[in-house]
Amino acid sequence: MGFYDPTEVRDNCGFGIIANVNGEPRQGLISTAVKALDRMQHRGGIGADGKTGDGCGLLLQMPEQFFRQFAEKKGWQLSKKFAVGMVFFSRDNDKRETARQLIEQELQRETLAVTGWRKVPVDNQVLGEGAKSSEPVIEQVLVSAPPGWRKKDLERRLYMARRRIEKLIPNQEELYISSLSSLVLVYKGLMMAADLPAYYADLADSDMKTSICVFHQRFSTNTEPRWPLAQPFRFLAHNGEINTIRGNRQWAQARAYKFQTPLLPDLQDAKPLVGLSGSDSASLDNMLELLLAGGMDLFRAMRLLIPPAWQGDATMSDEMRAFYEFNSLHMEPWDGPAGVVMSNGRHVACSLDRNGLRPARYVLTRSGVLTIASEVGIWDYDEQEVIEKGRLGPGQMMAVDTYTGQIWYNDEIEDELKQRHPYKQWLEQHRRHLIPFERSHADKLGQRLYDDETMQVLHKAYLYSEEELQQIISVLAKDGQEAVGSMGDDTPTAVLSKQPRLLYDYFRQQFAQVTNPAIDPIRERHVMSLSTIIGREHNVFNEASG
Known part of the structure; x- marks a missing residue:
């Protein structure tokens, strides 16, 4: 591999989200996201063959109707709650069959039923030689949950099944699961951005509709392009670098025994909870996935991972400062420069690190389409249709709840978070401070201890x-x-x-x-x-x- 060092995987990319605020699925969001990716091609590396990209992709809200129609044509019976796994297999037949059997075995261990496998229609003629040489065999597994399960229950058991599979086959070139969820679905690879729907025929299908699209164009400064490293990952896409990544990974290892929840009684079986190799973005995604699986909501999880510069903000309320101080006792920040876009299938959000060195600009139109991206001009909206424009500042977060149609601005997110628990009271009751010199007893001043x-x-x-x-x-x-x-x-x-x-x-x-x-x-x-x-x-x- 020459100068390649897998412990130094970082990237600097283009990213964005586009969402229909009212939650109505549209095929047009996918084509708009692809156009946005194409216009950010300058943010991605291109191989000498002119067709191999550094990695690009889309994270979609689960297109349930698309897969129900497919299952109906096949004569398959999908349960009320089902999930889809996007799987990158090895081109070796024996390794592929072994991995397939392992996936089915671990899913059945969770009392989940494998309804069937779908070979994803692809056209590798649009790939460059570099991308084609490492192209995986891509299939989707449709998984049905038992009656009475909620989506959150299904997500947690899928998480545990996938972690056991990854531990048994750690080599991502033999098996990589891009997504395994009832909430979201990921399409990504090493093609050029404009060729994404040409390679994945699903993305050009009129029946493929979504109200959320997270898109990403990767540019890596010191790594070779790899299909598994293309973004988005399972919940997020990231622009920048996590410069504290080694410490974050090591702290995740050291504190693994502290991660406990009755929602996942066997969570310790998933260790290591954060990937120790691969990219910094992938490790950040691992931690976000862990927090969500453990029952934490998206807002709290991201404010815990990438907090603003609360220590020196004189305008911050005491309650909000208490929230961040309480969080700081449990986890060190994943420090940027970082801009992160993410979705859990219901919410779609963007967050910047405390320095705000990665831009994120948003546009909201009268038709209810919100776009946040690392630059403007990524799609051709009518200026007369624009309701609001703006940008996220350092440490700020913005989100949309597609179930309720609510747009959450930074102040609203923080107001909601600080009111959930009496953080200030908890700190006052349980925090211990060193006594400042000026508050020491007078008879102790000027006396030597030794x-x-x-x-x-x-x-x-x-x-x-x-x-x-x-x-x-x-x-x-x-x-x-x-x-x-x-x-x-x-x-x-x-x-x-x-x-x-x-x-x-x-x-x-x-x-x-x-x-x-x-x-x-x-x-x-x-x-x-x-x-x-x-x-x-x-x-x-x-x-x-x-």
């Missing part, structure tokens, strides 16, 4: 150097703030050092420095601390002068 001899012993035991005492501890004590310095570290790594080092010195923090627009230290003060701003400006100066 004499010189004891202090030297403690300094030696915890390996405090003279530099740390003077440059860091002294600044904290005198000024009450963190010391400001550059990123440079010219000390030997612990394993090569001749000096005694603490155990945690043998572990290094990975620092991500990405090529984003310069941050205005005044306008963005609520996003970054003063030391971060000074450090960033210092390093920008060094790079420019170096």
Whole structure:
């Protein structure tokens, strides 16, 4: 694979959503989404053959009527609640048959009935040589749920079945399940965006209708195109990078035992809950899928994963600050730059990270069509039909409930979230604070806790150097703030050092420095601390002068 490193899979893409606010399914939304993808072709890589793309695709609200009509023609009986799995098989007959049997076995283990398999009609003549060489065999499995099951019940058991299948066949080139759901369906691949409906005949079928379309055009800077890495994933599509991805994955591993819910009593069987390889976007999708399967709603899940810069926002209410502080105790942010579009089959939403370095602009028309995309001009709407235009700001979220026709703006989402539970009361009752110096008892001020001899012993035991005492501890004590310095570290790594080092010195923090627009230290003060701003400006100066 040459310079390819699977642990460094990141991308910078074009993305968007188009939805009929009143929930009426239309075939026109699909053709409009394809046109939008085609106009964002500049955001995707193109192979030397001129036909192999970096990956593009659509995530649709489940077109139930389309599959009921197909089942009726086949003489199959679909239950009231059913699901469809979009499966990428190996071209090897034996591996494909083994994977098919495993899928049926695990679904039947969940008391789900495999109604039948449908070979997805495709035309690989539109593919380039690169895409064709790795093209999977694509089939759909139709799954019927027992009577009385709700869609949420079905989703949870499908999730567990799929995770067991993925653990038994971890090689995505042998088996990859793009989607397995009663709520959504994913069509994606390495074709050019304009050729998406030419490759997937379903997307050009007049009977294929949806009220939600999430679309994505992938551009990867350091990875080879792969069918499984094309987006959207099972619930979301992502533009940007998750620069904290290694920490997010490791924390997901470390905290796996804490993820418990009576809705999924066997959840621990699904570990690892977040993919440790593949793209950062795929791991983010894994975590969102986990939270949704565990009973969390889309709004809370996304505010937990990608919160705004609440710490430095002086305009935020105490109740909203308590909500974010409570969430921060349970999960670290998946830090961008990130723009995310997503759908759970009912809601469709877009969210930006706290810096807002990935644009998202929206247009709402009189006919009830809402579009949010990474750029304007992706489809030809009539300006006279426009009711509202705008853009999402840093840390903001916007959503549509296609069941009720309600458009949720950022303030409305936050007002709804902060009222669900008494977060402020919980924090006041259970949070413990260090006592500030000015609140200490007068008789304690000016008194030393340790004499010189004891202090030297403690300094030696915890390996405090003279530099740390003077440059860091002294600044904290005198000024009450963190010391400001550059990123440079010219000390030997612990394993090569001749000096005694603490155990945690043998572990290094990975620092991500990405090529984003310069941050205005005044306008963005609520996003970054003063030391971060000074450090960033210092390093920008060094790079420019170096």
